Structure formats: C-alpha cells, structure tokens
Amino acid sequence: MSKNHKTPGFADWLLKIFCREDYREEVRGDLQEVFDWRVEKQGLFIARFRYCLDTLSAIRFYRPVAEGQQRSHGLLLSFFKSAFRNFRRHWGYASLNLLGLGLCIAMALLIMQHVSDESNYDRFSQAESIYRVENDYVRFGETIYESAMTFSGVAPAMLKEIPEVDEAARLYNIEEDWGGANILSTRLDDEKTYRESATYFADKAITGLFDLNLLAGTNKLDEPNTMLITAELARKYFGSTEAAVGETLHLNTVRLSRELIVTGVIELPDFNMQVDLSALVSYPTLYTLENGLEYFNNNWGNYSFLTYVKLKEGVAPQAIEDKMAGLSLRYKQGYNEKDESGNYLRVNTYTLSPIADIHLQSQYQNEVGKTGDYVSVQVLTMIAVFILVIAWVNYVNLSTARALDRAKEVGLRKVFGAQKRELVAQFFTEAFLLNAMGLLMGLLIVVLVQPAYNVFIGKELSMVSISRMEYGVTGGLVFLGGTLISGLYPAFVISRYRSVDVFKGKVKSGRGTAGLSLRRSLVIFQLLITSLLIIGTYAISEQLDFMHRRDLGFDKQRVLVLESPTVRNSANREERSAGIRLFKEQVRSIAGVEAVGTSTEIPGKGILRGIAISPVAHDEDKMRAVERVLVDDYFLSILNVNFLAGQNFEPGRTYGTVPLVLNESAAEDLGFSDPQTAIGQIIYEFNREPREVIGVIADYHHESLNRVKDPMYFVRNDAFDAYYAIRLKTGDVTEVVAQVEEAFTEIFPGNPPGYFFLDSFFDGQYRQDELNGRVFAVFALMAVLVACLGLYGLSAFAAMQRAKEVGVRKVLGASIPDLFVLFFKEVFVLVLLAFVIGLPLSYFGVDQWLSGFAYRMEIGWVLFALPLLIVVLVTVLATAQQIIRVSVMNPVKSLRYE
Amino acid sequence: MNHTLGALEEVIILLVLRERESYGAELVKLYVEHMKKEITLPAVVMVLKRLEKKGMLKSRTGEPSAERGGRRKVLYQATELGYQTAEEAIKAKTQIWDMVPKFSK
Structure with missing residues (x-):
C-alpha cells in the first residue's frame, strides 16, 4: 500500500480529546493502519464508519484531569447519573429526541459548509482596501x-x-x-x-x-x-x-x-x-x-x-x-x-x-470568473436557522409532554428536600447532555454523508470549511443559546409542580393548559416551516421544468459546436476565408454531418457589444443599440429559427448591398410595425454603412429564460468563425466527433480542438437553479422527517394521556370511527392553521424568486394544493399508529385501576 | 497479584504469543480473521495495557513507518509469566474439554 487514506478529520479531533496523551501516537498509528486495511477490504464508507466507532470507543482511555476535585461535583454527578437512567428507562423518547437533534444539527452543519464556502471568496490580506x-x-x-x-x-x-x-x-x-x-x-x-x-x-x-x-x-x-x-x-x-x-x-x-x-x-x-x-x-x-x-x-x-x-x-x-x-x-x-x-x-x-x-x-452581464447567488445563500442560512429551531422545538415539545410523567419524581425529590434551583439544574443537565449527544451524533452523520453530499452538490466541502474562527464562535454561541432556551423552559415547567398537588393528583393535562397550547403553537410552527420548504421545493422544480419545456425558438438538439482556431497560417483575410471554406467542406463530407455553419455568437452565451444601427443614414437620434451577429449562409438554418418574413441568405448568391436578417424586436425597435414592411429596406450600420434587410425572424431565446430577448441582427459574413455549428444526423455521435476533430487538427495545426454540444451548453445556464432545487429538496425532506418525529412523539404522549378518556367514551358507546374523527380533527386543525399562515408567506417568497426570471410560470393553486396534501398525508401517517392503537384498545385496560 | 485472564485477554495474549511480537493494528486484523467478528482498536489496546500492568506482556517502542503516517508503533512481547498463565489457562480448559462426552443428537 503506497498511500495512506485520509481519515475523517472530525474523528481525529475526537481522538485527540478522548485519548490520553501518552497512548496517542501508538493508537493513532494503529488506527491509521487498521483504517487503510478496512478501506481495502470493506470500502471507504464502512471504513469511515468503523473509524468513527473506534475513536468513540477510545473514550475508555479518557483520564480525568485531577482526581482530588471530584467531591465538589457530587451533585452534578448525581444529575448525570439520573439523566442517564432516565434516558435508559424512556429510551423511546430519548432516541426520538436524539435522532431529531442529530439530524437537524447535521443538516445545519452541511448548509453552513456550503454558505461558508460561498462567502469565502477573495479574502486577501488587504481586501478591505x-x-x-x-x-x-x-x-x-x-x-x-x-x-x-x-x-x-x-x-x-x-x-x-x-x-x-x-x-x-x-x-x-x-x-x-x-x-x-x-x-x-x-x-x-x-x-x-x-x-x-x-x-x-x-x-x-x-x-x-x-x-x-x-x-x-x-x-x-x-x-x-x-x-x-x-x-x-x-x-x-x-x-x-x-x-x-x-x-x-x-x-x-x-x-x-x-x-x-x-x-x-x-x-x-x-x-x-x-x-x-x-x-x-x-x-x-x-x-x-x-x-x-x-x-x-x-x-x-x-x-x-x-x-x-x-x-x-x-x-x-x-x-x-x-x-x-x-x-x-x-x-x-x-x-x-x-x-x-x-x-x-x-x-x-x-x-x-x-x-x-x-x-x-455582482450582477454584471460581462462578469468574468465565478459568481454566486447572494439570495440563495441568505435563504439557505435562514433554512439552517429554521432547522435548528425545529430541532429545539421538538425537544421542548417532547420534554414538556413528559412533564406530567415526571411530576411524581419532582414531588418526591421535593419531599426529600430538593431545592427548586437544584431541580432546574437537574433538568437542565439532562437537556445539555442530550444536546451534546445530539451534536456528536450530528457530527458523526456529517462525516458519514460528506462524500455523498459533495457529489450531490458538486463541491469539495468538509468540516474544515466551517472551522474558520467567525463560524466557530457563532456556531458555538447559537448552539449554547439554543440549548439554554430549549433546556430551561421545560426545566422550569417541570420543577414548578408542588409536591402536595402532585400526590393529590391535582396536576392534570387538560385542554387549555399553558403547556398544551404552547406545544400546539410549536407544532404549528414546525408544520409551517415544513410546508414553506415543500412549497419552495415544488416551485423551483416547476419553474425549472417550465424553462426546460419552453420552446426556445431554435433547435438545440444534435448541434455540435466547435470553437475557432487560434493559430492560423495567415492573417490575410482571403487566405483565412479559404481555410474556413476548406474546413467547412471537409466537415460537410463527413457521413454523419447534415450541415455546418459559422457564427460569431452562440446561444447560451451573452452578446456583449451592441452595435448602433439606424434606418436613416447619418442621423444619431434614430440610432438603436442592437446586438450584432456575423453569420454565414447556413448558421440560421442550422438553428432552425422561424422566419416571419423574407428568407435566409441564399448560398452562393451575390447581393447588391450586404444583406442582413433582423429579429422581430429589432424590426420593432427600428420602427417597422409589420415584419413584412421591413423586407427590402436599407439599414445603416454605425449610421453610415448600408445593409439590405432580406428577412425577419421570430425572437428566439439566445440566453437563459432569466433574461429578456434582446433585439438582434445577423449580417452575412463568412470570414468570421468564432463558432462552427455542426448539425448532426441521427446515429453514432462519437465517430463523427472524432472525424471532425481530425479534420480540425489537419487544417488548423497547432490548435487543440475545443467543442461542446449546444443543448448541454445552453442548459448549463440553469445549473445554479438546479443546484438550489436539489438542496431545497433534500432539506425539505429532512425537515419533514424531523417534524414527523416530533408529531409521532407528541401523538404517543397524547394517546397515553387520553387513554382513560377514550375508555370512558367507548363505554358510553362511541365507535372506533368516532374516535378517529375526534383525534384526527385536532391534528387537521393544526395542519390547516399552519398552512393558512404559510400560504401568504410562501406566495410572497415564490413570487419574489420568480421575479428574477424574465419568463416565468404562472403561480397556480396546484402549487399550494399539492404540498398541503403532502403535509396532511405525512401528519396522518405520523400520528395514525398511536391514534389507532388507543382507539381500538379495550377500555377495560385503561379503566381497570380507577 | 492477579494472575487470571479474561476471555478477550486470553485471545489477545495467544495472538501475541503466536506472532512472538505484535502490535495493536496487527492484532485487530488477526482478531477479525480468527474470531470472525469486528473489534474496535481501543478495546485491543486497552487489553494490551492491562496485560502489561499485570506483568504478562512487555513492550518496546518501534521505528516510525510511512504506512502509519510516520508514527511509531509500540510492540508487545509476552513475558515468562504471560506464557505460563496462558498455558495454564488453556491446559485447564483442554482438560475439561477432554472430559466432555461426545455430543450426539
């Protein structure tokens, strides 16, 4: 084995904390060897997973710093002990909580990696000036x-x-x-x-x-x-x-x-x-x-x-x-x-x-290099925050739901002399422990899914991206703050109970108590965020679909585009044209090629320089900035654009004045109300050189649908070959490409050929939007999952609490469907409320996002109806098991001990 | 002095004896091969340290090597005491095993 595989950095950090120093070198070396061996034998994923387990298990080497100090932490130790006992006893709740927290923290970390990478540009040492x-x-x-x-x-x-x-x-x-x-x-x-x-x-x-x-x-x-x-x-x-x-x-x-x-x-x-x-x-x-x-x-x-x-x-x-x-x-x-x-x-x-x-x-059209999307970075940061909030909401929900359960414990502790302060500290310790475990789990998840995530969003990200100081500090503060708030609330609620009330049975979970209504509003909040995310995802995918489906006005399929040669034998215009003609003839003779044409511009790439043209000679007022493209006789027919009037340049024909073709908006700009009237007119380029209009084409989308169609005109000129557009017949493409390359290197020696396919080149403009769509989709899915965990936990609790009520109802003759209606009605009210609040918000957001597109889909009711359906379905699924269980239970069971 | 061996300790000391001299990573690989189940490295290292404390193993620090990312390994060898304790433990077990009647369905 020549090379060491890279071990997950986070796990190494764990090891550094857990493992005593005098063992560290030995253990790290051994771990590296075992890791490499596992990578060979079981693959990277399993090896990474086992590596994390190994480092976690290295906690057995942990040696407390000093041994004499432990006595003063006696109470704290007892808190720890009772917290762990509680987790073990109610492992269902604990693991729901842990899973929710872990998932959310992992998601937030992954988002922050991306956000941090996007804002980590050009941080030169003197960047401020x-x-x-x-x-x-x-x-x-x-x-x-x-x-x-x-x-x-x-x-x-x-x-x-x-x-x-x-x-x-x-x-x-x-x-x-x-x-x-x-x-x-x-x-x-x-x-x-x-x-x-x-x-x-x-x-x-x-x-x-x-x-x-x-x-x-x-x-x-x-x-x-x-x-x-x-x-x-x-x-x-x-x-x-x-x-x-x-x-x-x-x-x-x-x-x-x-x-x-x-x-x-x-x-x-x-x-x-x-x-x-x-x-x-x-x-x-x-x-x-x-x-x-x-x-x-x-x-x-x-x-x-x-x-x-x-x-x-x-x-x-x-x-x-x-x-x-x-x-x-x-x-x-x-x-x-x-x-x-x-x-x-x-x-x-x-x-x-x-x-x-x-x-x-930057919003410049002629921007060079990589540009990002400020809005999407902001939205993602917001999503990260929301997701963390959802996690803590889950925690608060589940722990206040259990408050009643633990009221007896609190009562007993109070009888034995516990101060309220100590009780708060106890419950807070529990919250802190659970959050810390959630953080660990989140980090573990990040380490495990990182390779897949990187492939998914097409970036090389790692935890290193967010290890920068400012993120470390903010992240730490957010985490501590969240833990504090989500931990303190339940701690105060639970420790408030008076022992006398508890034992007399006065504490009840009735409707309308503060705990319940708080829980409800939190659930509404969760469902609200979930439905916003689902609507957002759906809107992005619909708009992308709309853009892909829309008729562009030209045919981008099966067009191979070759970039012009740099090195030419001669700068002489005649000889250059001869070279271009020779190459075109060679390409045309290749079996799989239908036609070949040249152009100075290609769809999918913005045209930078407008040229002023005017219908009247030497009159600056009538001049209009129009995008100019120099094309040969074939280019427009290869694009298969739609002629509204006149026709394309005739191959071989000599025209009296240099001919040109306008697009519809250019014709309108120049004052021709009807395309037909433009035919045969003389137009002045740079307000002096005459050109004759021989055709008008319908506007086509030269650039992505984010941009409006600009006025353009096409001048016949076969001496400029920035791009060769080659329309291919159906059949094997690779063979044709090889032959085209061969012809290119033969006629233009010293030029490595550069080529692309028009369809993928054009669609490449939507890459950022597609990435946004995918990122949204994943996080929406996760948010739904976490909200489900919360709902499941809550419904389990509600079912348990209301078992007696159900028993009584059944004894008095309620049927199982009646009970279903009773329970589901409550769930639906929450979902609907969340949706009613979410509707205007999401409408506003989607509308804002769409305003960045010159051509956009209609916002229809389906855009909201489908997500609503999904949210309803998901909530029903999450709560159904518990509701059914309690509804079909024999009332004898719940009423036996009254 | 405690001269008994736990189940995992027994396996590890046997593997060390077999190799004459061995170290953590190698022992993990051997353990997985022979016992057909996974083990975490720290578990193995922990046992090695314990055996060393009991005086059944002695250790020396080896040379750094590239495949360990330039880190030194710690090599373990059984002591006389280790050898005898392992032998006794195995002998005792074999004696009992010899007395076990053939198992028939």
Whole structure:
C-alpha cells in the first residue's frame, strides 16, 4: 500500500480529546493502519464508519484531569447519573429526541459548509482596501452598457492623478476580449499543447494585491515577455515547480504569438478566488505590439480590462468615484457635449466595488470568473436557522409532554428536600447532555454523508470549511443559546409542580393548559416551516421544468459546436476565408454531418457589444443599440429559427448591398410595425454603412429564460468563425466527433480542438437553479422527517394521556370511527392553521424568486394544493399508529385501576 | 497479584504469543480473521495495557513507518509469566474439554 487514506478529520479531533496523551501516537498509528486495511477490504464508507466507532470507543482511555476535585461535583454527578437512567428507562423518547437533534444539527452543519464556502471568496490580506473599478456608459439618457471591466487607460490615470490610490493592477484576457483560445505550449522534445483559458496579462502589482506567493524564481511582470505560472501549471508542463523556472512557454492567441520566459512559480491563496488564474503574462508584453502602448495603456474605448485598485487607509470609495468623473472627462475625448439644460449627453460613471463582495453580489452581464447567488445563500442560512429551531422545538415539545410523567419524581425529590434551583439544574443537565449527544451524533452523520453530499452538490466541502474562527464562535454561541432556551423552559415547567398537588393528583393535562397550547403553537410552527420548504421545493422544480419545456425558438438538439482556431497560417483575410471554406467542406463530407455553419455568437452565451444601427443614414437620434451577429449562409438554418418574413441568405448568391436578417424586436425597435414592411429596406450600420434587410425572424431565446430577448441582427459574413455549428444526423455521435476533430487538427495545426454540444451548453445556464432545487429538496425532506418525529412523539404522549378518556367514551358507546374523527380533527386543525399562515408567506417568497426570471410560470393553486396534501398525508401517517392503537384498545385496560 | 485472564485477554495474549511480537493494528486484523467478528482498536489496546500492568506482556517502542503516517508503533512481547498463565489457562480448559462426552443428537 503506497498511500495512506485520509481519515475523517472530525474523528481525529475526537481522538485527540478522548485519548490520553501518552497512548496517542501508538493508537493513532494503529488506527491509521487498521483504517487503510478496512478501506481495502470493506470500502471507504464502512471504513469511515468503523473509524468513527473506534475513536468513540477510545473514550475508555479518557483520564480525568485531577482526581482530588471530584467531591465538589457530587451533585452534578448525581444529575448525570439520573439523566442517564432516565434516558435508559424512556429510551423511546430519548432516541426520538436524539435522532431529531442529530439530524437537524447535521443538516445545519452541511448548509453552513456550503454558505461558508460561498462567502469565502477573495479574502486577501488587504481586501478591505482593494476595490474593482467598474464602468457604466449612458448616452442620451439610455444605458448602453454596464461593465465589470473598464478601459486600459483607467489604472495608469488613477495612479497618476488620484493620490489616494496606492496601487493599481490590471488583468486582461485576450480570449475574453477577442475570442479564440489562449494556447500554451512547450517547445521541449515532448511538446505539450493545451488551451489555458485562465491566462491573463497582468501588472506587476497584482501579486501583492492578490497575496500570490512566489514558490520559486522572481516576479518580473514589469518586463516584457516574462510570465508567472501556478504550481499546478508548472507540474503540468515541466514536471515540478523548480524545473519550470527559466523555461520557455509559447503563448498563442488571436492577437499575439510569443515565446515567454517563466520567471517564477506562484502559489494561489487557500481561499476561493473569483477570478480563475493559472498563468500571468507580464502586461508590458502587450506594449510591444503595434500601437501597443497607445492601445493597452491609454485606451478609453474598449472596456475589457479588469482593474483593481488599493486605496490608502481610511479613504472612502465614494470619494474616488466622484473624482473619477472629472478624470474621465479630461482623458476621454469627445465626451464634453451638453444638452440644452447643461447635462452631458454621454456619461461614463465608475463604480468601486469591494473585492470580497464581487463573487456574491455582482450582477454584471460581462462578469468574468465565478459568481454566486447572494439570495440563495441568505435563504439557505435562514433554512439552517429554521432547522435548528425545529430541532429545539421538538425537544421542548417532547420534554414538556413528559412533564406530567415526571411530576411524581419532582414531588418526591421535593419531599426529600430538593431545592427548586437544584431541580432546574437537574433538568437542565439532562437537556445539555442530550444536546451534546445530539451534536456528536450530528457530527458523526456529517462525516458519514460528506462524500455523498459533495457529489450531490458538486463541491469539495468538509468540516474544515466551517472551522474558520467567525463560524466557530457563532456556531458555538447559537448552539449554547439554543440549548439554554430549549433546556430551561421545560426545566422550569417541570420543577414548578408542588409536591402536595402532585400526590393529590391535582396536576392534570387538560385542554387549555399553558403547556398544551404552547406545544400546539410549536407544532404549528414546525408544520409551517415544513410546508414553506415543500412549497419552495415544488416551485423551483416547476419553474425549472417550465424553462426546460419552453420552446426556445431554435433547435438545440444534435448541434455540435466547435470553437475557432487560434493559430492560423495567415492573417490575410482571403487566405483565412479559404481555410474556413476548406474546413467547412471537409466537415460537410463527413457521413454523419447534415450541415455546418459559422457564427460569431452562440446561444447560451451573452452578446456583449451592441452595435448602433439606424434606418436613416447619418442621423444619431434614430440610432438603436442592437446586438450584432456575423453569420454565414447556413448558421440560421442550422438553428432552425422561424422566419416571419423574407428568407435566409441564399448560398452562393451575390447581393447588391450586404444583406442582413433582423429579429422581430429589432424590426420593432427600428420602427417597422409589420415584419413584412421591413423586407427590402436599407439599414445603416454605425449610421453610415448600408445593409439590405432580406428577412425577419421570430425572437428566439439566445440566453437563459432569466433574461429578456434582446433585439438582434445577423449580417452575412463568412470570414468570421468564432463558432462552427455542426448539425448532426441521427446515429453514432462519437465517430463523427472524432472525424471532425481530425479534420480540425489537419487544417488548423497547432490548435487543440475545443467543442461542446449546444443543448448541454445552453442548459448549463440553469445549473445554479438546479443546484438550489436539489438542496431545497433534500432539506425539505429532512425537515419533514424531523417534524414527523416530533408529531409521532407528541401523538404517543397524547394517546397515553387520553387513554382513560377514550375508555370512558367507548363505554358510553362511541365507535372506533368516532374516535378517529375526534383525534384526527385536532391534528387537521393544526395542519390547516399552519398552512393558512404559510400560504401568504410562501406566495410572497415564490413570487419574489420568480421575479428574477424574465419568463416565468404562472403561480397556480396546484402549487399550494399539492404540498398541503403532502403535509396532511405525512401528519396522518405520523400520528395514525398511536391514534389507532388507543382507539381500538379495550377500555377495560385503561379503566381497570380507577 | 492477579494472575487470571479474561476471555478477550486470553485471545489477545495467544495472538501475541503466536506472532512472538505484535502490535495493536496487527492484532485487530488477526482478531477479525480468527474470531470472525469486528473489534474496535481501543478495546485491543486497552487489553494490551492491562496485560502489561499485570506483568504478562512487555513492550518496546518501534521505528516510525510511512504506512502509519510516520508514527511509531509500540510492540508487545509476552513475558515468562504471560506464557505460563496462558498455558495454564488453556491446559485447564483442554482438560475439561477432554472430559466432555461426545455430543450426539
């Protein structure tokens, strides 16, 4: 066996606490060996389980700290003893309680892992003073774009003009800006060539801002043609960190092809980073291009540069934002025009966002890297709290239900001289013990289900995620607080009984007593949360279903999409077109291919740059921002979009003016009320270049249903091939893909092919929603389970309490169905009450969530009726056994000893 | 001095004798193989410590090894006393067993 398997960390922690120090090394070594052996023999799951048992059993090595002190804890020890005796005697209640607590704590921990991981982004050591500069552009009062990135000239201008700015660094990715993959390759004997999307041109200051530590070599990002790579990349290309330093990597992009010297290897910080970095190329490399210094250091037009600034201590970002307005006016040419009332016609505004907030809060359409969902994180935190509350509610419910049972014990203890204070302490000890056991059990459950949970939510989570200080403290406080409240209430209720009353039989569980009504409201609360969760789950799944089912306006099935090559033999437009034509012909001749077309945009990916077009030449007022797509003659027919008027470009035909196709919203925007009237009209691109409209298509969903359909237009152009869309015939796909790849590498050598299927690519946009749906479903299920435990315990108690009443009723002639009605009616009242309260709440919540979608399902009555049915069914199932038992019991049994 | 052996102690000391020298993890594996049931490691270690206290085993600390994550193992060997006690216990049992009439249905 070469490698040690990883043991569950929580169990190791347990061991550390339980096992005496002088045994620890021996025991840990032995445990590791046994664990590895079990993994081989019985599999990981059983091995983990047995490992936990082993560590628990190591409690036998526990040695109390000092031996002389025990006398003063005599009373406490007796509390412990009587608590354990009680658990053993009423193990049914105790285990119901324990199971409920354990499950709830486990769930809350799992949720908190996820939440903590989501908020653990960009926690750089100077994160408080690092901001990202973002950029909005408003023209004639209309927002043209809102961008997460800004111009290349902003960072140097800020450093120069605003003294409060301490440091600034840009990140620039050619792949994001110009398309075409970033390709890195070695020129060693065994050449390695990979697509490396996370390759950024970076200013030297970035390593300081982002806490990127050098593992080897030096940071020379201020010199052209150097680069830093991550340790991971160093291993991939050169085998090790040390071997990479001083080596050369060849970078190919659509704009630049260079030999770069690896001057250092960096280590990424151990928290998550919103921007994925794997290679940093020195920013001055860009200056060596033609017009490079002008374009990449003083450009105020292309907003493709991620810009991070560090402000001096105590400087408010608003102050910088205000200064930026003036700065922009001075640096950006031609933006000084004002309208009659003295407002600027074109306005660039800059926003400084705290870097740690970007991952969860950014709403930019051109956001790079990973974004999370702030609302879902908040909702999940709320669910975690609710689930804990449910657990404690269960505890309070079950223990107050047993209050009567224990009234005699209390009475007797009081007769023997127990103070009320001591009784409270006794019951509280019990609560604390049970909670502590629940916590242990919860941790055990987490350890056991962790691998499955990770697969389920598609993340690498562990208890380490929530071991951060702030969570440890909050978690501990919440747990202690919960224990205190849930423990103290029953303790006070029970110890209140006066012994004389108890023995005289005055204490009764009648209807309307405080205990019962409290219990009822708690049950209502539980059912309320349960039904909210069920409705939420159902709503998410229905909306997802709605989105999957909806007609998108194009056909995404069986379309293979290939990304364009980066390295081409010639920059010459004629030769490039010839290469594209050759490749298309080759692909078309493959047996399983029906058609192939090119396009600059692909459904499922947002179009960033709108182009202004206008129905009248040289008239700025009539200009409209419309998304432009360059397509060849086949692309639109491969998507199988619906033509409302006119037709698609005819292959081979030469048109007098360059032809274009509008979508319906674009036609409307330009003032054509009927698609038919647009045909044959001349449209001016950038308000000067004439194009003839030859067709109008119905709007299709270019992006997920969260977004509205934007006005778009398609210009015929077969020299741009950002994407090849290949429609496949039915049959074996893998064979066709292999042949397409082969043709690609033959015609475009030096390019590793990158491809995907349109349907899965498009559906990938719903991944976050699907994840939310699944997480909701699991936790709803668990909440139902725990609520069931509570209901079962409560019904068992009620049945026992009312056995005599049932006996009397039966003697007086009540039939079994009568009794069923009597009991179930009470349960139903609770369910209905919970639901009546829950209905508006859930309606509001669902409506809020749906408002994030541009296309949403109708909220119908079924959405609430089905969950109601489920809750009713579940409550009936949970209570039925006890109710039936007591109803069919022979009255002799319950009335015998009166 | 207490010179009796409990049931688990007996099995463990026999396994140690069989191996001449052994340690916790190995004993767990042997126990599972021979007795066909699971046992937790701390139970085994506890017995080893008890036997050592009774003077029936002696221990020495071994070298750290990679398969134990770089931790040292503690190796146990039976003492003379251990050997004799085990022998007596087994002998006594075999004597009784020899006197048991054949079991017929």
